[in-house]
Amino acid sequence: MNEREQLIRNFVDAQGWAEAEILPIPGDASFRRYFRVVEPERRAILMDAPPPEEDPQPFIHVARYLTAQGLRAPEIFGADAAAGLVLLEDFGDARMRETVDAGDAETERAIYRKAIETQVELHLRPPADVPPYDRAVYQREAALFTEWYCPARGLDVDAEGYAKAWDAVLDGMDPAAPKVTVLRDYHSENIMLPPDGSQGLIDFQDALVGDPAYDLVSLLQDARRDVSEEVEAEMLAHYRDLAKPAYDFETAYHVLGAQRNAKIIGIFVRLWKRDGKPRYPTMIPRVWRAMERDLKHPALGPVAAWFEANIPGDLRDPAGTLGGEFDL
Numbered sequence: 001m002n003e004r005e006q007l008i009r010n011f012v013d014a015q016g017w018a019e020a021e022i023l024p025i026p027g028d029a030s031f032r033r034y035f036r037v038v039e040p041e042r043r044a045i046l047m048d049a050p051p052p053e054e055d056p057q058p059f060i061h062v063a064r065y066l067t068a069q070g071l072r073a074p075e076i077f078g079a080d081a082a083a084g085l086v087l088l089e090d091f092g093d094a095r096m097r098e099t100v101d102a103g104d105a106e107t108e109r110a111i112y113r114k115a116i117e118t119q120v121e122l123h124l125r126p127p128a129d130v131p132p133y134d135r136a137v138y139q140r141e142a143a144l145f146t147e148w149y150c151p152a153r154g155l156d157v158d159a160e161g162y163a164k165a166w167d168a169v170l171d172g173m174d175p176a177a178p179k180v181t182v183l184r185d186y187h188s189e190n191i192m193l194p195p196d197g198s199q200g201l202i203d204f205q206d207a208l209v210g211d212p213a214y215d216l217v218s219l220l221q222d223a224r225r226d227v228s229e230e231v232e233a234e235m236l237a238h239y240r241d242l243a244k245p246a247y248d249f250e251t252a253y254h255v256l257g258a259q260r261n262a263k264i265i266g267i268f269v270r271l272w273k274r275d276g277k278p279r280y281p282t283m284i285p286r287v288w289r290a291m292e293r294d295l296k297h298p299a300l301g302p303v304a305a306w307f308e309a310n311i312p313g314d315l316r317d318p319a320g321t322l323g324g325e326f327d328l
Contacts, residue, residue, distance in 0.1 A: 008048060011085045012037055015078040022046065036090065044077055045091075049084040056086045059205035062128060065181070069125040071118065072198045091200040097188035097225050111199075112227075112235050115191055115219055118199055120242045123180040123212050133182055133210025135170055142166050142259050144266025150311075152269050157310040165302040169255055172299050174248040177211050184208065186215040187222045212245065213252035214260065221257055221290040223264050223283050229293075254297035261291035288316055 001009070012020060017037050025034040025045075031053040035046040049056040056079065066073035074089035096115065100108045146159045183190075183204040192200035216239060220232040240249065264287050268280035295304040307316075 015087050043090040045088040047086040051084050062204045062207045065128040072200045091192035091194045094193040096191035116238050127209040128181045130207050133208035141263040145262040148266040148269040153315050165306040168302040176247040179209050180212045182210040182214045186218040211252050214256045217257045223287050251299045254294045257294035261287045
C-alpha cells in the first residue's frame, strides 16, 4: 500500500467505515479518482481529488448550495479538503445515458423532460456564490479550439481574428439575460438515476453564474451521445413553456452552443494529444455536427465567416477522420 492509498484508508476508517472494501470506479478525464466504499448494508462514494492538481472545496460548496435549494446533489458524509478526500452519498450505478440508450423513445423523452424541469427549478433559485461566466471565460474557452485542434490538423490560422469574431458575436448577446447557476457539465453522463426516482447531479465543481441557455446546450448538444434534432427541439420548447424566458433565449442557445462546442473540440484534442486518452477524438464528429448547426444562426455570422476562411471543409472532421490521420 503506497502513501496515498494509506491516507485514503485512514480517512475512510476515521469516517466510521473501517470494515469497508474500497473499490475503484473507472474514470479518465481529470486527476480526480472515485472509489465505491462498500459494506454489507451500506455504500458510499469516495472522491480522491489530490492536491495540488485538484481542490474539492468548490465541489463541497456547490453540493451544499444545491442541497439547500432542494436539488439532488450527493450528501457529504465527511471531508478532509486539505487532503483532497470527500466521502459522498452513493447514487447507484444507473446513469441517464445508459438508461436512455436502453429504453424506448418515450423513456428518452420522459427522462429528458425531467432533466429540463431540474434546470427550470435551478434557474428559479438565487444563484450560487461562485464566479461569473463572463467574456474573459468565454474567450479563454473558445481559444482552446485554435490552441489544440488547429495545430493537430496542421492549420496555421488567424487566432487574433478568431478572438475578434467571438467579441463581435458576444457583443450581440442580450444584456437582459438573467444570471443563474450554470453547472457547465450538465449532460447524460453526469445525471444519475437513484432508486428513489429522482435525478442526482454530479460533476458540478466548475459551476459559474451565467446564462440559462448554457446548461441546456450541455444537455441537448451532448458530446457523448446522439440527441436527435427532434428531441432537442421538443425539449427546448418544454423549457420555454415552463421557464418563459424573457430575453433572446434562442440566440443565446446557439451562440453558447457554438462556443461550448468549439471549446469541447479543443478539450477533446488536448485529452488525446497531451494526456494520451484516445477515446476522445471518436466523439469529435458529433460535436462538429452540433457546432455546424449553431453556426448557421445569423448571430454567429462573424464566427461562421472565420471558420469559412480558416478551416477547410474537409478538415472539420465530419466523418471522424482526426484520429486516423495521426499516430495515437
